[in-house]
Amino acid sequence: MSTTDLDPEDAITKEEISGTAPAPSENAGVGNSKPQRNAFTELMAPKPKAAAPPKQDSSKPRSFRDRDGLGAYTANPTNYPSNRVIYHNDDFVAINDLYPKSTVHTLLLPRSDRSRLHPVEALEDPQFLASVQAETLKLKKLVAKELQRRYGKFSEADKQREAVLNGEAEWDSPELPNGRDWEAEVLVGIHAHPSMNDLHVHVLSRDMISECMRHRKHFNSFNSPFLVDVADFPLAKHDPRRHPGREGYLDRDLLCWRCGENFGNRFKRLKEHLDIEFEAWKKQ
Amino acid sequence: MSTTDLDPEDAITKEEISGTAPAPSENAGVGNSKPQRNAFTELMAPKPKAAAPPKQDSSKPRSFRDRDGLGAYTANPTNYPSNRVIYHNDDFVAINDLYPKSTVHTLLLPRSDRSRLHPVEALEDPQFLASVQAETLKLKKLVAKELQRRYGKFSEADKQREAVLNGEAEWDSPELPNGRDWEAEVLVGIHAHPSMNDLHVHVLSRDMISECMRHRKHFNSFNSPFLVDVADFPLAKHDPRRHPGREGYLDRDLLCWRCGENFGNRFKRLKEHLDIEFEAWKKQ
C-alpha cells in the first residue's frame, strides 16, 4: 500500500472497484518501514530519546487503555500495520483515526514528553509548537493528495487535470494542471478539551461522512471553535477556547458545514443532508 | 371464568400453574354472558339501556381512537368479552384496564353526558358525584375480593381464613374469619389531568407490578397527589391538584410506595425493587 493510502478500508469502495481510480502501488511492508526522508523530516532533527525521561514511573509501564490509547502508537509505531500508521519518524507518528469522523481522518501524534500535557500548555513551547505546525502542514498536504486521488475524478475543477492524467487530453507542460485546491477541503486542529490524554492533531477532510460520526458532539467538535487550528497557538490568556464547556461549543445547534442549514438537535436529519452535500462537494 | 376473574391474562401465572391457587371455574362463554348475580350485582338494578343515549351525533360515529377510546365501552359494553368488561349497568361500565399498571387494575366508566367533561367539572354535580362515589366503592370491594382470591394464600393475616377455606381448620361460625383488610391495598382515584377524554375512575391494587408500568409518569400518576380520590371531590377552588403540571407531580423523584426509598429517576431500579416489595407485600 502506498504512503497515501490513508484509509485502505475504503479500498474496495464503489469508485475504486469501478477501476477509474489510480490504483495505489502495492508497497508491501510500508507500515514497518521508515518513512522517506525529505526536507520536512530533516527539519525535525532526531534527538536522543533517553534524554527525555518519562514523567511516569518507568517501573510501571503505561497501560494505553481507554483515554491513554494513543500512547501505544508513539511508543511502538512499528507494531501497527500500514493501514493504521501512515508514517512515523523520531518526532511524530501519523495514523488513521481508529474512529474516523470523515472519509479521510488522520491524527498527528508528537512523540514528545509534552504530549502528556494539555494541548494549551504543551504548545506554549515555541520550538515544539513550530515543529508541530510544520509537521501538521506536511500531513495536511498528504491528506489533500489523498482527497485528489479519491475524488478528483468527480471534480469539475480537476477535470482538465484528470483528463491529462488519463491520457485523454494534451498537456505541454511537465507539470500537471493545478486543478482543485484540495488543501482548502482539509480541516486541521486540536480539540479544545481532548478526551484522549495524548496530544493529537486532527487532520481530516471536511465532509463529515462516516459511520463513526454518531453524535452532536462528534460533529460540533469539528465544526465549531472547539477545533483549534494549530496556527492559533499559543492561545491568548483570555481566549474563550480555553473554556470550551462554558462556551457550549459542543451543545450548539447542528449547522451544515457547507450550506449553513440549521438542523437544531436533529442529528439524523443532518446526516442525511450531509450525504447529499457530499455528492455535490465531490463534484465541485 | 368467575366474576372476580378481573385479569384472566394472569390465569396462567406461576401461582396458578402451581395448583395452589383455587382454579377459577371454567365458565365457558362467560365473555358474552352476564356475570353471576350476587348481592353486589343485585344492588345495581337493571334499567332500560336505551335510557342512556349516546351523546354524539349518531350519523357520525366518533372514532373511538386514541384519546376517545374509552367511549366505546360505555357506548357498547356488550361488544366486549367478559375479561374486558367486568360488569355494566345503565349508569356504569367497569372494565379491566387495557394497559394495567398493577396486577389488578380496573376502570369505572360512568355512562353519563358529564363523562365528556373534565373530571373536576363533571364531579361538581352533587347527585352525579354521589353515584360515582357509591359505584366506586362497589368496584373497590370487588377488587379487594380479587386480591384476596389471588394473594390470600400467601398472606400471614389471611392464614386462618385460608385454612378454613381449604378445610384444613375448624371454624364454628358460618362466616369465614375476616382476615386481611384487602380494601386497604386498593387505590382509588381520578387522574388530575387525564389523557383519555372520557371520565374514568381508576381502581387498582397498589403493587404497581405490570409490564405496562413503563415510565416515571406512569408510576407517579398513581403514587402522588396526581391521583385524586373520588372522596376528595368536589375539589376546592384553590386545590393545587387543579394544576398538576405546575405542581410537577409526575416529574417527582420515584419513591417506593411501600418503604419510601428514593430512586430519583432510576425507573428500572425502582421496578426491580417493586418486584421484591411485591413478594413481601403478598405475605403480609
Place this chain on the structure above:
DNA sequence: TATTCCGATAGTGAC
C-alpha cells in the same frame, strides 16, 4: 398525563 415509534440525551464503565 392513552400508546408506540424513533431519536436525542445522559451516566457508567472500561483494567
Place this chain on the structure above:
DNA sequence: GTCACTATCGGAATGAG
C-alpha cells in the same frame, strides 16, 4: 470532548376513502 451499553427523556403520530 475516546467508545459502547444501558436507560432515560422527548417529541410526533396515531385514521381512512
